[in-house]
Amino acid sequence: MSPQPLSPEAAERLEALVRPVPDYPEPGVVFRDITPLLADGDALASVVDELAAWTTADHGTVDLVAGMEARGFILGAALALRLGVGFVPLRKAGKLPPPVESVSYALEYGEATLEVRTGTVPTGARVLVVDDVLATGGTAAAAAALVERCGAEVVAMGFLLEITGLGGRDVLGRHTVEALFQV
Numbered sequence: 001m002s003p004q005p006l007s008p009e010a011a012e013r014l015e016a017l018v019r020p021v022p023d024y025p026e027p028g029v030v031f032r033d034i035t036p037l038l039a040d041g042d043a044l045a046s047v048v049d050e051l052a053a054w055t056t057a058d059h060g061t062v063d064l065v066a067g068m069e070a071r072g073f074i075l076g077a078a079l080a081l082r083l084g085v086g087f088v089p090l091r092k093a094g095k096l097p098p099p100v101e102s103v104s105y106a107l108e109y110g111e112a113t114l115e116v117r118t119g120t121v122p123t124g125a126r127v128l129v130v131d132d133v134l135a136t137g138g139t140a141a142a143a144a145a146l147v148e149r150c151g152a153e154v155v156a157m158g159f160l161l162e163i164t165g166l167g168g169r170d171v172l173g174r175h176t177v178e179a180l181f182q183v
């Protein structure tokens with residue numbers, strides 16, 4: 001898998017729709033705001049199409065898409081529909097009724113816990129994990145740990161954008177990581 005599957009022009013068009021916000025939510029962080037991209041119908045469709053094409057070409061069929069709260073729900077649910085499979089929400093702590101599996105992690109600006117409803121991911125399922133941003137990789141590593149704790153396989157992890165220099169790809173070393181573009 002090429003780390004840059006889009007043409008440079010296509011990647012540039014998408015990147016232009018992601019707004020860099022310096023010092024948000026805390027000093028030193030450049031927040032990548034994807035809301036302009038989500039509001040652009042053509043861009044949103046092309047992101048979902050690209051992620052779907054990638055999945056099918058490189059990994060064949062998957063049984064489920066799992067997405068991390070909250071932005072991973074948007075791309076993940078759209079991708080699941082496009083692939084014709086179900087979607088599993090990996091929620092922040094305290095949102096799902098028990099029983100749940102939980103994994104805590106650190107991210108670029110704080111700490112959080114992700115949870116999955118016990119029993120929603122069948123043993124042996126082939127699961128594609130999807131989120132908008134790969135930064136330190138803490139969220140994605142927690143998502144993978146949750147899926148694997150259910151006895152399922154993380155087939156690959158797909159992202160809209162990867163913030164390079166924060167080590168996310170290294171943290172996810174043993175997984176296949178795909179990002180539409182890097183900043």
Ligand SMILES: O=P(O)(O)OC[C@H]1O[C@H](OP(=O)(O)OP(=O)(O)O)[C@H](O)[C@@H]1O
Binds near residue numbers: 068106107112137140
């Ligand atoms: O690679 P990491 O350093 O873990 O960061 C990436 C995560 O951070 C953001 O989510 P956030 O926790 O801000 O939640 P949100 O989607 O609810 O805004 C983003 O949507 C990823 O899930």
Ligand SMILES: Nc1ncnc2[nH]cnc12
Binds near residue numbers: 029133
């Ligand atoms: N800089 C950033 N912008 C948007 N989402 C993020 N998640 C973690 N770091 C982020």
